Amino acid sequence: MNTLVDHVRSAIYQDGYIVVSMMSGIEIRFPVARNPRLSNGTSEQLGNIEISPYGLHWPDLDEDLSFRGLFEGDYGQSRSCRAIRNRGVPSTDTVQHPA
Helix, strand or coil: CCCCCCCCEEEEEECCCCEEEEECCCCEEEHHHCCHHHHHHCCCHHHCEEEEECCEECCCEEEEEEHHHHHHHCCCCEEEEEEEECCCCCCCCCCCCCC
């Protein structure tokens, strides 16, 4: 069951980041370097993103990220961003809310 209330408008690869834009105006942006599978991808592979009701899929890289994980700061790395944030280490990841 999909419990996501917001919907994805687009997901793109841009300047070393995956940028997910939601219909509400919220934007999730994270560096591909934070994900071991994505960090080895070419620009073409990184730009080939499939959007499903549950998350994002990169068919050329065999990688999937759920929207639930993205909102929790899990970008597929070995340690979640949430664990790093809980220790007080600043993150370079951003979630932008509309003004």
